[in-house]
Amino acid sequence: EPEVTQTPSHQVTQMGQEVILRCVPISNHLYFYWYRQILGQKVEFLVSFYNNEISEKSEIFDDQFSVERPDGSNFTLKIRSTKLEDSAMYFCASSQQGFSGNTIYFGEGSWLTVV
Amino acid sequence: EDQVTQSPEALRLQEGESSSLNCSYTVSGLRGLFWYRQDPGKGPEFLFTLYSAGEEKEKERLKATLTKKESFLHITAPKPEDSATYLCAVCGAGSYQLTFGKGTKLSVIP
Numbered sequence: 001e002p003e004v005t006q007t008p009s010h011q012v013t014q015m016g017q018e019v020i021l022r023c024v025p026i027s028n029h030l031y032f033y034w035y036r037q038i039l040g041q042k043v044e045f046l047v048s049f050y051n052n053e054i055s056e057k058s059e060i061f062d063d064q065f066s067v068e069r070p071d072g073s074n075f076t077l078k079i080r081s082t083k084l085e086d087s088a089m090y091f092c093a094s095s096q097q098g099f100s101g102n103t104i105y106f107g108e109g110s111w112l113t114v115v
Numbered sequence: 116e117d118q119v120t121q122s123p124e125a126l127r128l129q130e131g132e133s134s135s136l137n138c139s140y141t142v143s144g145l146r147g148l149f150w151y152r153q154d155p156g157k158g159p160e161f162l163f164t165l166y167s168a169g170e171e172k173e174k175e176r177l178k179a180t181l182t183k184k185e186s187f188l189h190i191t192a193p194k195p196e197d198s199a200t201y202l203c204a205v206c207g208a209g210s211y212q213l214t215f216g217k218g219t220k221l222s223v224i225p
Contacts (some may be wrong), residue, residue, distance in 0.1 A: 002160075008201065031211065033211070033212075035213075041217075042215045043202065043215040044215070045212035045213060045214070048212060050211075053213055056210065056211045056212055058212065076180050082202075089156075103161055103164060104161070104213065105161060106151075106159045106160070106161075107158050108157055108158045108219065109156075109158045111156075
């Protein structure tokens with residue numbers, strides 16, 4: 001079964017450093033998302049991306065965050081200057097179409113620890 | 116603002132003891148209500164999408180139902196491998212984002 005793959009599975013970084021989390025969405029999917037889950041809390045939406053541009057973003061997704069689809073297969077989330085409160089599990093997700101009730105599939109996550 | 120409340124927060128069942136998990140929601144123009152299963156340290160695994168009140172979907176021991184204000188995930192004769200956190204999420208009109216509840220942590224004891 002096709003799946004969303006994410007790398008790295010775990011990254012430890014120092015506060016103030018830049019981090020790039022990588023994702024390979026399911027191959028025929030056109031819509032891509034990043035969510036995050038702070039330990040013990042809800043899964044929270046960060047951003048959605050379609051046709052090489054952001055289609056929607058949450059209040060969490062401030063100027064420190066950016067997303068990019070650098071080639072035909074990868075989708076990345078960059079955090080420019082990490083803060084302690086950025087420590088969380090980051091999930092990439094993808095769907096075949098935009099929201100017409102389309103199923104959104106999640107990857108296994110990248111656990112980011114900021115020290 | 117879309118809101119999702121799940122209850123109970125945690126549920127312990129004996130193997131074979133059927134029960135239901137609740138998801139109450141408020142959303143402007145429901146596009147879909149999703150159920151996911153999440154194992155510790157893993158990503159949400161898709162189970163069901165429901166679109167309109169009265170709709171029901173089944174998969175193995177799980178059955179999801181939807182009304183205008185809530186959804187239920189019924190678990191029939193659960194097994195220990197059904198132990199996980201079950202997440203409910205909604206997507207509202209004009210949006211691409213899922214709003215999740217905190218989940219119900221289910222433990223099935225042999």
